[in-house]
Structures are given as structure tokens and as C-alpha cells.
Amino acid sequence: MDSATDKQAVTQHRLFTEKGYLTVPQSVPLADLAAFETTLRRLIRHAAARLPEQARIAFESQNFDDERLLHDGLIALYQAAPRLEQYVVDGALNSYAFYRLVANPRIAAAAAEAIGCDVADLGVVAPFFRVDLPGRYTELARKISLPFHQESSYYRYNVSPDSGVVVWIPLFDCGPAEGALHVCEASHRDGALAHEGVYLIPEEKRHYRTRVPDDVVARFKEVRLNVKRGDLGIQHFHLLHRSGRNDRENRVRYTFLIRFSNLGAADYRPISWRTENEPNH
Ligand SMILES: O=C(O)CCC(=O)C(=O)O
Numbered sequence: 001m002d003s004a005t006d007k008q009a010v011t012q013h014r015l016f017t018e019k020g021y022l023t024v025p026q027s028v029p030l031a032d033l034a035a036f037e038t039t040l041r042r043l044i045r046h047a048a049a050r051l052p053e054q055a056r057i058a059f060e061s062q063n064f065d066d067e068r069l070l071h072d073g074l075i076a077l078y079q080a081a082p083r084l085e086q087y088v089v090d091g092a093l094n095s096y097a098f099y100r101l102v103a104n105p106r107i108a109a110a111a112a113e114a115i116g117c118d119v120a121d122l123g124v125v126a127p128f129f130r131v132d133l134p135g136r137y138t139e140l141a142r143k144i145s146l147p148f149h150q151e152s153s154y155y156r157y158n159v160s161p162d163s164g165v166v167v168w169i170p171l172f173d174c175g176p177a178e179g180a181l182h183v184c185e186a187s188h189r190d191g192a193l194a195h196e197g198v199y200l201i202p203e204e205k206r207h208y209r210t211r212v213p214d215d216v217v218a219r220f221k222e223v224r225l226n227v228k229r230g231d232l233g234i235q236h237f238h239l240l241h242r243s244g245r246n247d248r249e250n251r252v253r254y255t256f257l258i259r260f261s262n263l264g265a266a267d268y269r270p271i272s273w274r275t276e277n278e279p280n281h
């Protein structure tokens, strides 16, 4: 590292410590994103092949090109058969291309720098891939919405809640219109806050969420992330944040979430230490 790069790293680290979040430009290898896109396209086509004949012919007659397939194509698939959209999302989350990205050394280096630990001490927990169809599909949007929370309220084991980070990587440019994350600046400084547990669908006791009350959220300045393709966002585990609504008519918001912790942190808690009566997350 030359001294200019060194200084930049120090400034970035200070910003992260102050605000609890950071955007790191050009740190996600485009080759990994391209490989993942290839897998996504293939999954959409595999899924479309399972449509009933009429629907399959209608899908194929739209002749989606590579770009539109990932947006209009996935939307058309969802309209024809929501279960096949699930097949694409689950397949993508379990794909080799997904783990290739998760394991990328440049992403790990950015996470280690924000945490302030050695890459050799990095732990990864619950890497996730999220798909937000346009918010006009309200039923689906409601099910995947996340009210204001700290990551530390969901992930208590195999992490260090006090120093862990979430790396947030959109596949395409993602700003407020696409439903980029809302964050409460500097909220991580208050440590772990009290959350209430709610079910988004109470009658079925499904879609459990943790939530910080509105009056606590109101104490902070709320900002929206704006992350370009190839860039990544990093948030502290105690930073208050929530998902946004994808207001685009025909664009899908695809996002990778990778949670990293320092395995040597004083508060790192292995899953084996979980007591039986504690919630399973
Ligand atoms: O990407 C998003 O909109 C929010 C995801 C999130 O906060 C989470 O999964 O914990």
C-alpha cells in the first residue's frame, strides 16, 4: 500500500467509526458479478421451461435479451407462476456463482479494514441473496420488508455483535428509486437497542421481524444509500437500518448481503454456547 492509499484507508475507517456505514467504490470484481448474472439468466430460463405450455410459449415469444431477461423476464415469470420466481431466488442463493462472490478476497479485505481486524480472523455468517421485485407487487414486497432494526438483533451467534459488519452489494446501481437501504446515521454508537418482535402475518405467525420503536428511530438522521454496480456498502452490526421500497416499474433490485465478524473479538459467541431456551437466531 502506498502512503496515499494508506491515508485514504484511515479516512474511510474514521468515517465508518463515526457514521456506522460506508461506501467503498469499485471493490466488487465485475467478473464475479458477470458470472452470477449468467447463473441467474440460466435459472430464469430453466424456470420458464417448467411453465405450463401456453404460459411457456407466451414467455418465450417475448424474446427477452440478456438485460431484459433479468428484469422484465423475472417479473413475467412471477406473474405467470410465483413458485417459479422462488425457484430462481433459491437456486441463485445456493449457486456456486453466489459463493464465488461471497469468498472474494477484495470484499473480505474491505470488511476486515472496516472492522479493524486481520483477514485471517474474519468469520462469515449467513450470506444472503435478496430479490426485490417492483414494490407494486405489494403482497411480495410486504413479505420481504424489514422495519428498522439492528443486525445484532437477528444474528447473535457465530458473530461479534459489537464489531460485526454487513456488506451490502447491489448487482446493479441501487439508489432510493430502486429501494436502497435507509440507515440512521451514527445510531451504532448507542450499542444494542431494545427491539420488539412482530409477525408480518400475525394470523399465521409467519415472517418474524424485530423492530425498534418509531420514537427511537426519530432520534437519528435518516439517510438513503446510493451504491453503484461494482461498489459495496458496509454497515456496523448496531446501525439502525431498514429495507426501502423498489419504486421502479420494471427493474428488479438484486442484492447480496454478507455478514462478517472478527473471530477474535471479546464478544464473539459461538453457536454452541446458545442455551436451550433462547430464540433460534
Ligand atoms: O437489503 C435490504 O433492503 C435490507 C436487508 C436487511 O437489512 C437484512 O436482511 O437484515
Ligand SMILES: [Fe+2]
Binding pocket: 146, 149, 150, 151, 241
Ligand atoms: Fe438488516
